[in-house]
Amino acid sequence: MQNYIKLGKNKLKLFNKVQTMLNGNFIPKTESKEFAFTKLIRCGYCGSGISADEKFKKLKDGGTNRHVYYFCTKARNIDCSNSPINEPSLINELAELMDKVNLDELEVRDRIENEIARFNKFRAGVLGYKQEKKAIDIDVRNYAKYLLKEGTIMEKRELLSCLQSKLFLKDRKITLE
Numbered sequence: 001m002q003n004y005i006k007l008g009k010n011k012l013k014l015f016n017k018v019q020t021m022l023n024g025n026f027i028p029k030t031e032s033k034e035f036a037f038t039k040l041i042r043c044g045y046c047g048s049g050i051s052a053d054e055k056f057k058k059l060k061d062g063g064t065n066r067h068v069y070y071f072c073t074k075a076r077n078i079d080c081s082n083s084p085i086n087e088p089s090l091i092n093e094l095a096e097l098m099d100k101v102n103l104d105e106l107e108v109r110d111r112i113e114n115e116i117a118r119f120n121k122f123r124a125g126v127l128g129y130k131q132e133k134k135a136i137d138i139d140v141r142n143y144a145k146y147l148l149k150e151g152t153i154m155e156k157r158e159l160l161s162c163l164q165s166k167l168f169l170k171d172r173k174i175t176l177e
């Protein structure tokens with residue numbers, strides 16, 4: 001701290017600026033890891049939250065493969081033996097759930113229907129395609145599945161957070177309560 005006093009005012013300013021920049025570079029970037037399905041699912045054994053992490057595998061061609069998996073945080077039971085699940089399997093589980101879930105549970109249903117209606121208007125206008133009312137339910141389910149697979153992290157989180165029931169992970173299976 002005594003070094004500051006020896007520096008002139010301008011040098012002191014510069015010194016502080018450099019210090020700030022340097023310190024800025026050393027702030028750990030915790031937000032760089034983003035996972036779609038954390039905090040939305042609970043452990044089916046102990047009720048703890050389900051968290052996620054990533055691993056990188058080196059490929060033979062020199063590239064890397066990102067591998068995301070979800071696991072029980074064991075916050076409520078340090079001995080919890082729930083199995084971890086990789087993200088593709090989790091998405092498959094959630095997609096299957098979209099076939100079973102009561103669509104009225106999905107608060108995003110209205111929005112999804114609007115999206116589909118807009119698309120169907122285009123199909124009807126351009127391709128002369130007409131849709132029966134019954135097919136809309138199927139479309140809503142398919143659209144929800146599409147969001148789970150191809151949507152942004154925000155869209156995936158929004159979809160799941162709109163479910164009225166709680167989601168549980170137990171032995172690599174997702175169940176609703």
Ligand SMILES: [Zn+2]
Pocket residue numbers: 043044045046047048072073074077080081082
């Ligand atoms: Zn657990």
